[in-house]
């Protein structure tokens with residue numbers, strides 16, 4: 001499937017273009033992992049574009065393909081009409097991790113980009129000082145990264161990208177390692193520089209998993225779906241800047257994007273309505289769902305129970321924006337918890353609202369023993385990895401298996417770290433439901449008596 005996106009209505013000529021970009025990685029055991037599927041997009045002069053998607057949807061991979069840091073498996077990336085054969089010459093990057101060299105001063109770090117481009121020393125100095133000044137680091141030219149706060153280090157990251165006066169500034173989660181206030185300040189300053197035409201760039205592409213950040217900054221938002229990443233939706237943000245997070249239009253757009261990100265559940269509801277069965281049943285994984293096709297959301301049982309209790313206390317239904325506001329979380333932080341509740345049939349979502357199901361109400365109100373029994377049933381029936389572990393242990397003499405068996409299977413789809421995380425979550429869920437146990441000393445999983453009855 002090829003997805004082509006349009007451009008912001010008044011964007012100028014195209015700077016970077018992707019045509020049917022597909023990227024497949026090979027996992028350590030030689031399996032193919034499709035991450036991007038035939039993505040086409042354009043970034044034009046005068047626009048800020050945000051790439052939004054859940055963790056693992058391939059946002060960073062797409063950004064790196066567009067920057068020419070990695071080559072697509074198929075499809076083309078062009079810079080001003082010329083297909084890339086190496087690093088994109090029109091792009092400078094800002095990374096989440098700042099990526100500064102600790103043994104160089106602020107000024108030397110900033111000059112580095114120019115040195116790499118062969119700019120003579122006196123011009124390097126002049127341009128670096130200008131960029132440092134622009135981003136508010138005047139007076140810190142001689143400081144080393146370790147002497148700076150996180151926010152100041154990221155300013156150096158931005159100065160180092162701006163100093164080359166790139167056609168396109170690419171930013172990969174640039175604010176997510178910063179505290180809330182520092183991140184907000186830096187966002188506003190970057191938008192200020194963009195609006196005032198002081199930043200020497202013609203376009204920006206921002207990777208983020210933060211919905212509000214995307215709505216705050218972008219002219220256009222591209223939402224990526226996962227497994228593999230495709231462009232699921234494109235939205236033009238027509239709000240005037242500076243944008244007010246509290247305005248009804250802003251909140252409505254955040255809600256819309258949230259609804260798109262959780263569209264999976266809406267599709268299930270539509271299917272359920274057509275089949276006249278309860279939406280929860282339709283939202284549950286089909287019997288064919290495998291642990292590789294339906295990963296477990298990365299949440300603990302405690303976190304999940306917390307969300308359900310909060311919802312129960314709010315009458316069983318509320319808007320996710322309202323819940324996250326009250327808890328001072330970003331709405332995105334709630335997403336894995338919401339995914340887990342939906343996967344287990346404990347809640348359903350409709351656009352930006354979440355509602356407890358009957359099972360969810362029962363679980364939230366249960367005493368600890370009952371909640372363990374209920375959880376065991378939901379996890380065994382609806383969480384594919386938990387189900388697969390019970391079935392595999394039940395089929396083995398002695399009802400024991402080494403973790404390596406499951407890790408090998410998981411590595412067919414996930415990287416090593418992800419495979420371990422998936423198994424850790426399944427063990428957390430299985431232990432809580434007293435379905436199986438895990439001995440960390442010898443890495444062996446064993447079935448608890450009676451666990452098969454939960455299947």
Ligand SMILES: Nc1ncnc2c1ncn2[C@@H]1O[C@H](COP(=O)(O)OP(=O)(O)OP(=O)(O)O)[C@@H](O)[C@H]1O
Nearest residue numbers: 025026035054055056057058059060061062209415
């Ligand atoms: N070099 C690589 N080799 C193998 N797999 C990779 C490689 N780089 C990324 N992946 C996998 O590709 C998928 C997408 O990763 P990517 O970092 O692009 O997603 P993302 O949307 O940016 O995620 P996040 O928001 O968590 O940073 C993941 O499953 C990841 O493990």
